[in-house]
Amino acid sequence: MSAASSPEIPAPSTLRSADSAAFAAAPGEPIGDPAVFPAGPLARLAVVAGVLVLGSLVPYLYGGWADYRYWDRLDADPLLRAATLTPPSRAEPEGQGPKPNSAEDDLSDGDVAALAGIAAGHGAPGLPGSATEEDAAPLAAEVTSSEALVITDDLLGKQKTWLEGDIRLLTPFAQALTDLALGKRDKVRIGHWGDSHLANDGLTHVARLLLHARFGDGGHGFTLVQGRTEWYAHKGIERSVTAGWKDFNFLSGNARDGSYGYGGVTVEGGAGEQFSLSVSAKQPASQLHLYYRSLGKGSLTLKVDGKPQDKLEVAEPAGTEAARVWQVADGKHSSTWRVAAGRMRIHGVAFERERGLVYDSLGEVGARGTRWTQADAEAMRQTMQLRKPDLLILNYGGNERQDNMSEASYVAKMTEVVELFKAGRSDVTCILMAPSDHGSKKGGKIISDPAVIRISGWQKKMAAGVGCLYFDTREAMGGDGAMGRWVRDGLGWSDYSHFTAQGERAMGQIIYRALLEGLRRWQVEVKGQAVGSASDRPEGFVRPGSDGIRSAARVLSDRENR
């Protein structure tokens, strides 16, 4: 600030003259100079504006320049709103700031509902709200009862897009969930493979949290030692890796033995190489599952919270996929893994707990499902036998849309990939989850990329043939041109491909509801009765309505926001 002086109030005697000097036109309001119509300047303005309008019209008149249109339409709604004295329908008027950008912005039920095609207030589990840590404890106990199997209309809301296909295909997964909820089984695992949409564990994190609240927290699930790109992340897990690891991934197919592990990216390193993975108290773990491939001989040391654990001496024959589990106290842990001798091929670590649902997020930037054909079938079979996921969600196609593949070629490759993932198991459910909508500009408007529609159609057609259910992601997002609307509403990035954090929340909820609706349909159509009907309820059972689910969502939201 510059040097200041106190405000000087002019003395009354000087005020009048000061007034007259400073305000020649006021307060007596002399008209001032006579009004001279500025014909010349206005004519100039008209010429400039005319040329400007004509020039700006070129992209609108010439289709080849459609991408150069800045304004797609004259949106007269604001003026109509003013003229008709209509308050804005949204809670906050236009221009209240960059809503999409705030990390703490919670999507309201209404926002999610509108985008997911569900009317607000219909019981879709809204994420906003707050809950205390104390709320979480009774909830965790509560949701492992059979109440978890009661799927209310309120919960599903008006989402219109569900799993498609013969619901009997859901039996392995639905039965596993049922057994888990009834205490007959300890774990149910979901493996969700995909591309950049999953690479940061955004939408899978949300789906995981929601499913944990309902079926019990089985832990983080599988995480890679390191991703193929720096975008790879797993929410709630911190990692550090030494530089000497060599990575192999199914996209480049650079492993001679075709062993890429459960997540498709694996690392190999010699003595001295190490990596660390830490989980927080908010999302604890009590089991550390290491997945690796035997290279003949080698050993690995593990320290948990600084304390040495049993050393792993590789005993399996070379070329065998293997796993080893360490039990620790349930809670926050940091783990450091170090190759003590020989070479080790490490696929990843799963952080789990004694009981509950495990949701493995297995995304990689640029991933194409068809590239899994580069994996060795036997290695995949062994890997799947070790991990034993109950549900496979194959969520590819977003990158293949750029590959100009024929339908026959795509279907043939993906059929092979599905077989690879099923690995001959009959006790697994498979879902082909179509790529999310990708927008492309056409005529100044954002439409769905035709390639996404094409690939989604191929997946839908092939699903039954490979024994999978199908989920139309683009349709669930709102159908044609959905991503344009998601971007506008702060749920998608301006590349019209990827989700913002808020968009990931919306997608996570869509997946959650789709799985639950599938479970309910399975209860009705395969088991003959929805759980939670009067005859199925124990005495004193209180049917959880939307409030129960909302409280779960609040706990989740709170945990997520910390």
Add this chain to the structure above:
Amino acid sequence: MLFNSLLYMVFLAVVVAGFWLLLRWRWGRALWLLVASCLFYMAWDPRYILLILGAATWDWAMGRVLDATPVDKPLRRKLIMLGSVGINLGLLCYYKYLGFFVENAVAGLNLLGLELVAPAIKVALPVGISFFTFQSMAYVIDVYRREMPAERNLLRFFLFATFFPQLVAGPISRAHILLPQLHRTPKLDHDDVSEALFRIAKGLVKKVAIADWLALNLVDRVFSQPHLYSGPEILIGLYAYTLQIYCDFSGYTDVAIGSARLLGVRLPENFDRPYRARTVAEFWRKWHITLSTWLRHYVFFPLGGSKGSVWMAHRNTLITLVLIGLWHGANWTFVLYGLIHGIAIAWNRTQHRNYPRGWTHDALPWQQNLWRIAVTFHFVVLARILFRAPSLEAAGDVTRAMLGNGWGLARIDNGTWAVLIVGYVAHFAPPGWAERLHRQFKQWPAVAQGAALAGVAVAMGAVAETDAVPFIYFQF
């Protein structure tokens, strides 16, 4: 109605045409502008126009009463002035700060052992309330201080309070600047037309090609998910946000100034290449000039300014800067933002206390000014974390990620690099370059000007990432 929307361009064209057609009918043109201004504001929410007009009526009446109250009744005059200022501050507190105050009051009481639950207070913030209340308050205080006479005509005062180019995000035009222009017969010459079109085009380019690009391609992502970015990438994100917010707000101001110029009104400038400042104090003389001038005039000086002891000067600076921070929003991030700026200014003053009166940085060799610019700039950049983050916790997340997320710049794409470089080069380039371009544009024939602007419009279409994005300062 956003300045960067097609609707606004059509609206402006109609308003300008009607205004000049009504030139010879004094009240007709004033009424035309008033109706247009009200419609412009009502496009956000028609209900709040009553708020502005109601507050304006009160301030106008208080101005008249003040004018009629003899100067030898200082207490009465003061009470009248405080009554007007109190109403304006009351509106501001209710709509903007009530939730914040209640939440913190409850938190404070709970520290004393009470177990209170803060009620959920959700009051929609009327767009531009921080701007129009400050403008009205300044008017009444000026009348009270007898720095200007009260406006007699209510219609004209309404126009002063609602003049659409500066209604929702400034520049905050004090009454002695705007009211006389509304009295006078407007004039328009060729220079005005060229100047106005140049400013509007410049503002839209800043907004669409730089601010929106950076927001959508880097800044929003970094602040949304800082854990995904390396330390250097987050730092680049902060540089990007620093450029974004300047281009966003100064772009808005350019369109406002250009629009007003087409109506024969000259609004005050709000920016003077702020990132070239050599001290934080100088930064505030170059950034949002009308707000810092307002607070200097109505808060800092009445508190005593720099007179008195060093500690009193520091106290006054801190109060003023905390208020500047709080003006931006009801959040501890803004309080802290203002506070650290205040501390920096106070520290600056301490450093300079032995310099002779009248000394300026211009006396220093350019090398010394260069590093001062660099230090000041980085202070501003880092402080922006608090400005952009929605909470102290989120600011902490960004800071921790910046310091601990390792290295690498892989996630900054070429387009973002290009926009950053072009934006900062334009900002730091010698002022003469832009002025030369400006002069040349004014000399071009009308057809060439139209063609150039059409080229800009088409280029904007090429780089635009999405539909019109709201201006950041609309939320304040």
